[in-house]
Amino acid sequence: MAVYVLDQYYLAITALVTTAYQLLGFTIAWTFQFDKITDFTGGSNFFLLALLTLLIGNEFHARNVVASVLVMVWATRIAGFLLLRVLKTGSDNRFDEIRSNFFKFLGFWLGQILWVWTVSLPLIILNSPAISDTTRSGSSPAFGTSRDISGIVLWTLGWLIETVSDAQKFKYKMAKDKPKDKPVLTGLWKWSRHPPYFGEIICWWGIWILCLSPTTNGTLSSSSKSAQYGAIVSPLLTLILLMFGSGVPTAEKPQAKKFFLMSYGNNAPEEHAHAWSNYKNYLRKTSILIPIPPVIYKPLPQFLKKTLLLDFPMYQFDERKDGSAAIEQARKDSV
Template identity: 65%
Template structure:
């Protein structure tokens, strides 16, 4: 059977409409009941819906389309399930404490989630669309396919293991004045972010494989669309580095340890945290013995910038 043409040959309109409708429904429920139980779950599950929808509409069940679609569905299922479990355990998400009761501020988060889900899904959306599936492609197993699979698998493993290790570590009730240095967290301050960035770049490489080979008859417009879908992994990387990732974790965590050090019970909290920063890479996992010896300009190249650093006298209560 041939692929179904729905609104446009790239499936851009139908996937945007589905994403918008699903997220606005989630917002309506979250706003009405003033809770956070479905916020992250709605984001993760939306990826699953788009992957399954475009695979079925595209009706092209070759190995590349199936593998790429399954990758997204596996990632979405694990992430949505984990985040739902976590928020059910904690009862609420502190990120929304200041905006949950403000209609437009809360809505802005959900609009941002619409943009992220749809944009990050673009590589897979275009791969499954008639613009690609209606044309012949190189056989699955090219060097680009293998590279994409390896990167995705490594990224997914890092993200999944790091989330589990942090949850397991917290369940042991460790000392409050010592930062987590268990498992992958010994080598990176934010291994889940690194893993997520890596897996989305791996998926993009896998999805553009048809456009990087001389085999097949893809038109230039389709090749341009596939290469243009690089905005997907780029946006995810930007969000994690400059948006809801590092900025919401670095300074607040540092402030917590600084404030804790004022408590007579935890006088070494700030010193422990400073030592932790000096030997632990901010994003890319590296052995502490190596990272601690790197010159500052190399650490800057790895993303450890001053904008993340908490300075008590300067930042005060603004974090």
């Protein structure tokens, strides 16, 4: 029998556990001023919530077990990879400007609480008594429907894209003989400028679809149905964060700035003279998110790239405005 803890959807207990876990991570990271556990704490929190709700929910139907295992596999992979990456690099430059500021650094961790808890909602609700109570009178949740298969296929596709592309880029960055005047052009990175983000988005759409729980001899209450469909905020938040928050926006212009300064910055080495033209050619032929073969993407009209294919103007590096500012900042930094 499922254990009721604070509320029938497990919203309060999971919010409390997430808050406590993240604040513990913040205390350690702030005290020792290092980045080794920041991303690991975020990823591993998903594993903790999946296991916790599965065990206290005490409903080991196929859907509950499969969905929980998929989330735990995703969490283990991303937490382990991000920990390995930061151990190899030594620090995470995303936190250079906020690491020593208590309130800014705390703000990041508070945002991580909201991210973990909100994105975990489909599984939290599925494992809760609000859903499992429907099956206790002898009915059992139908599993193996076309919707279930669609969710598992989406998760598998997303997980493979995210895993393979992360490994490809990590291997490229660790190589000593990589060309410095060209972006990553190996594997999935030939087809997308941000394949791990695409994979993560697909993963969480798959989890949400899988966690929608039909039953064979019973129906969910209207409130339980609303909760399950309302958990669509999970994949939507993932999409919004990666497209408009901490994902693509924090990668596109900084990378463009790097290649621009290679060619036009103060004391730019002659061997990097073609870095900016190489990068602009890369932009023309490589989709920003959805993996598309360059031979198909390159000739597509600009209006299609900047609308349906998501390469919005906000991501564009303006050579005149952004380039001049980058050169001026580099000049000040060198003084």
